[in-house]
Amino acid sequence: MRYLMTTKPSDAVADENLYIEMGKFVEELTAAGVLLATGGLEPGGVRITSAGAEITVTDGPFAEAKEAVAGFALIEVRSKEEAIELARRFRKIVGDGESVVQQVFGP
Amino acid sequence: MPVTDAHRTIDAVWKLESAKIIAGLTRLVHDVGLAEELAQDALVAALEQWPESGVPDNPGAWLMAIAKRRAIDHIRRSQRLERKHEELAHELEHPPDSAQGSAQDSAQDDVLRLMFISCHPVLPTEERVALTLRLLGGLTAKEIARAFLVSEQRIAQRIAGAKRTLAEEQVPFELPAASELAERLSSVLEVVYLIFNEGYSATSGDDLMRPRLCHEALRLGRLLAELARQEAEVHGLVALMEIQVSRSPARTGPSGEPVQLHEQNRGRWDQLLIRRGFTAMLRARELGGGPGPYVLQAAIAVCHAQARTAEDTDWAQIAALYEALARLLPTSIVQLNRAVAVGMAHGPQAGLTLADSLTTEPALQSYHLLPSVRGDLLARLGRHEEARLEFQRAASLTGNIAERAFLNGRADELAVTGAPGITLAKAAQDFLRRDDLDAETIRSYGQTLRRLCLSLGDQLPLTSLTADQVARVFATSWGTAAAKTWNRHRSAVRSFGAWASVDDLAAGLDRRAETRPRTEPIGPAHLAVLWNRPDLPLRERTLWRLLHESAAGVTAVLSLNVEHLDLDDRRARAGGGTWVNWRAETARLLPRLVAGRTRGPLFLADRRPGPGRTPAPADLCPETGRRRLSYERAEYLFKQATKSLDPAGNGYTLRRLKPAPRMADQV
Numbered sequence: 001m002r003y004l005m006t007t008k009p010s011d012a013v014a015d016e017n018l019y020i021e022m023g024k025f026v027e028e029l030t031a032a033g034v035l036l037a038t039g040g041l042e043p044g045g046v047r048i049t050s051a052g053a054e055i056t057v058t059d060g061p062f063a064e065a066k067e068a069v070a071g072f073a074l075i076e077v078r079s080k081e082e083a084i085e086l087a088r089r090f091r092k093i094v095g096d097g098e099s100v101v102q103q104v105f106g107p
Numbered sequence: 108m109p110v111t112d113a114h115r116t117i118d119a120v121w122k123l124e125s126a127k128i129i130a131g132l133t134r135l136v137h138d139v140g141l142a143e144e145l146a147q148d149a150l151v152a153a154l155e156q157w158p159e160s161g162v163p164d165n166p167g168a169w170l171m172a173i174a175k176r177r178a179i180d181h182i183r184r185s186q187r188l189e190r191k192h193e194e195l196a197h198e199l200e201h202p203p204d205s206a207q208g209s210a211q212d213s214a215q216d217d218v219l220r221l222m223f224i225s226c227h228p229v230l231p232t233e234e235r236v237a238l239t240l241r242l243l244g245g246l247t248a249k250e251i252a253r254a255f256l257v258s259e260q261r262i263a264q265r266i267a268g269a270k271r272t273l274a275e276e277q278v279p280f281e282l283p284a285a286s287e288l289a290e291r292l293s294s295v296l297e298v299v300y301l302i303f304n305e306g307y308s309a310t311s312g313d314d315l316m317r318p319r320l321c322h323e324a325l326r327l328g329r330l331l332a333e334l335a336r337q338e339a340e341v342h343g344l345v346a347l348m349e350i351q352v353s354r355s356p357a358r359t360g361p362s363g364e365p366v367q368l369h370e371q372n373r374g375r376w377d378q379l380l381i382r383r384g385f386t387a388m389l390r391a392r393e394l395g396g397g398p399g400p401y402v403l404q405a406a407i408a409v410c411h412a413q414a415r416t417a418e419d420t421d422w423a424q425i426a427a428l429y430e431a432l433a434r435l436l437p438t439s440i441v442q443l444n445r446a447v448a449v450g451m452a453h454g455p456q457a458g459l460t461l462a463d464s465l466t467t468e469p470a471l472q473s474y475h476l477l478p479s480v481r482g483d484l485l486a487r488l489g490r491h492e493e494a495r496l497e498f499q500r501a502a503s504l505t506g507n508i509a510e511r512a513f514l515n516g517r518a519d520e521l522a523v524t525g526a527p528g529i530t531l532a533k534a535a536q537d538f539l540r541r542d543d544l545d546a547e548t549i550r551s552y553g554q555t556l557r558r559l560c561l562s563l564g565d566q567l568p569l570t571s572l573t574a575d576q577v578a579r580v581f582a583t584s585w586g587t588a589a590a591k592t593w594n595r596h597r598s599a600v601r602s603f604g605a606w607a608s609v610d611d612l613a614a615g616l617d618r619r620a621e622t623r624p625r626t627e628p629i630g631p632a633h634l635a636v637l638w639n640r641p642d643l644p645l646r647e648r649t650l651w652r653l654l655h656e657s658a659a660g661v662t663a664v665l666s667l668n669v670e671h672l673d674l675d676d677r678r679a680r681a682g683g684g685t686w687v688n689w690r691a692e693t694a695r696l697l698p699r700l701v702a703g704r705t706r707g708p709l710f711l712a713d714r715r716p717g718p719g720r721t722p723a724p725a726d727l728c729p730e731t732g733r734r735r736l737s738y739e740r741a742e743y744l745f746k747q748a749t750k751s752l753d754p755a756g757n758g759y760t761l762r763r764l765k766p767a768p769r770m771a772d773q774v
Binding site for chain 2: 030032086092
């Protein structure tokens with residue numbers, strides 16, 4: 001089963017050590033065949049809303065930036081517990097902040 | 108943390124970490140079975156402690172530390188590997204810095220070694236599969252059993268059997284030498300692909316554990332691709348699996364019916380997996396070398412994945428790839444797929460010619476896809492009546508309900524015109540319902556007629572049944588069977604033909620002479636070579652001499668006990684009361700073989716039986732604890748020893764030690 005882990009932006013400043021640790025983590029998960037895709041997201045982005053027949057396109061940044069998503073990882077695991085365990089390891093590396101893990105259905 | 112949550116977390120950690128832990132321990136204790144026990148001990152400790160203390164920061168390292176401590180305890184207890192123990196203690200006190208690349212590499216190499224050992228060719232395939240899922244997938248025997256639809260006990264036996272064999276054969280924990288790498292690697296790939304196919308063949312009604320096997324195999328494949336990056340075939344297998352699994356969402360319709368590749372909604376194919384497949388394929392190509400079977404199969408899958416619609420498929424390319432594959436892997440399934448591709452690339456007649464050449468293939472006799480493919484090709488040629496019969500036959504051969512409905516549907520589309528006559532199946536049914544046949548005859552005739560129905564189709568009109576068709580079924584089904592079997596089926600057909608007033612159905616079937624072929628004795632020249640070998644073990648030399656001199660049966664000779672021997676009179680009473688007599692050579696050898704023993708089996712196995720195998724007391728030597736030499740083992744040793752003598756290259760069987768009967772005996 002697939003899970004999407006999304007991470008919210010944090011104020012912590014990334015040091016070189018964090019990059020090394022993250023690199024190792026990503027490599028290990030790729031080797032284990034767990035990590036399918038991962039990436040960081042630009043802050044803000046473009047918002048598209050529809051109401052009735054009207055489509056509105058708004059450029060960011062937006063006021064509620066704290067609720068936005070800064071990065072994601074799509075993983076393939078055998079249980080929710082495995083997904084949580086991997087998210088736990090990820091949080092230990094990146095420090096304070098918040099991630100959300102959700103099962104992906106489909107395609 | 109609630110206990111059940113903790114247990115599920117532990118299970119998750121275990122599945123993620125167990126391969127690395129078991130691999131690391133195997134390097135220390137040189138025994139996979141023991142390593143797994145020690146790892147299990149650590150798991151038990153986690154189950155006891157984590158619900159109280161919470162999951163430790165680095166659960167994998169925690170489990171490894173506990174397991175290593177158990178390993179040291181074990182080694183201390185056995186007090187044999189004093190030096191090893193010091194090394195271990197040193198390593199525990201000064202753990203290698205985990206940030207170092209070399210430590211990580213060696214941990215990965217250990218996992219690769221573990222994979223090679225659990226897929227070792229010394230193990231039967233099904234044991235390799237069970238052990239690999241257990242050690243590298245972290246699956247329990249129960250989970251494996253559910254996935255393979257067999258009992259948990261049987262899986263446990265397979266795993267135990269595999270560990271025992273690895274220990275007995277002293278299979279080393281190391282990467283294969285370059286000279287045997289190709290063979291060992293193909294054994295690993297075979298296991299991974301077998302696991303994959305078991306999951307891929309699961310249908311919607313099945314336990315979810317079965318489709319999970321696909322992902323288990325993909326995980327193993329992706330892992331292997333990182334560990335053995337230089338092997339093109341590994342990347343080929345990964346590409347093949349990624350692309351095959353990308354079609355999963357489109358393979359079945361809303362009610363679970365199979366959807367064939369050319370009718371699948373390509374919009375439902377998982378593009379993420381397809382791209383992973385392409386990437387793996389590129390890695391395989393970059394490594395170069397002649398394409399192996401997995402790279403070729405992956406190339407075929409790539410062709411399909413690249414076609415935006417079924418019509419865009421490059422069938423000429425696929426047919427060419429199948430032709431190359433058939434050269435490397437000339438199985439009937441590959442040939443059948445090739446017939447499909449040729450039918451698409453070069454027209455239905457070309458495909459049908461190829462498919463027709465497979466109808467006498469014994470391996471395909473009960474395989475529903477052969478008539479299904481032929482039906483499709485016949486329908487495209489406008490030969491609707493033949494096509495309909497083939498689809499009906501295919502439907503009767505498949506065990507999958509959804510597939511059967513689909514095939515019957517295709518048969519119904521090719522509706523017949525005109526009144527149907529009596530069918531083969533109906534005639535067979537009526538024939539077997541006669542009340543003048545006894546139960547045994549009905550059972551025997553039933554076997555024959557069922558095979559005819561399966562091979563020719565239930566719906567074949569009785570009037571169109573010919574002796575030629577019957578002869579063809581006989582040749583493929585029973586061509587190599589014993590004469591007695593052949594004749595039994597032949598008389599069933601004769602009786603059926605007479606009853607149904609069909610012209611002599613058995614016309615193409617000759618009655619076969621039922622003489623048992625005489626076992627050709629080994630010639631005197633070869634015997635002389637054998638006896639003069641200087642390096643023969645005493646047991647083998649004695650056994651073979653005794654068989655030759657006594658002309659007694661192999662089973663009788665192996666059943667001899669020391670207490671039955673009458674060394675002075677040169678004879679012994681075997682089980683069943685027959686006397687075994689011998690002459691001077693055996694008499695010279697026997698006392699040395701007995702070597703002071705007073706009772707128990709005369710011929711003993713080399714080793715004591717493993718703990719899981721308890722032979723009958725009569726087959727156990729009370730003095731040495733070893734079991735009686737088995738027929739299989741004795742036969743194997745003899746074949747090995749005589750391989751170079753046998754012109755056929757197979758080695759002789761023990762029965763052929765029996766000398767030719769003298770003329771006087773034959774009168």
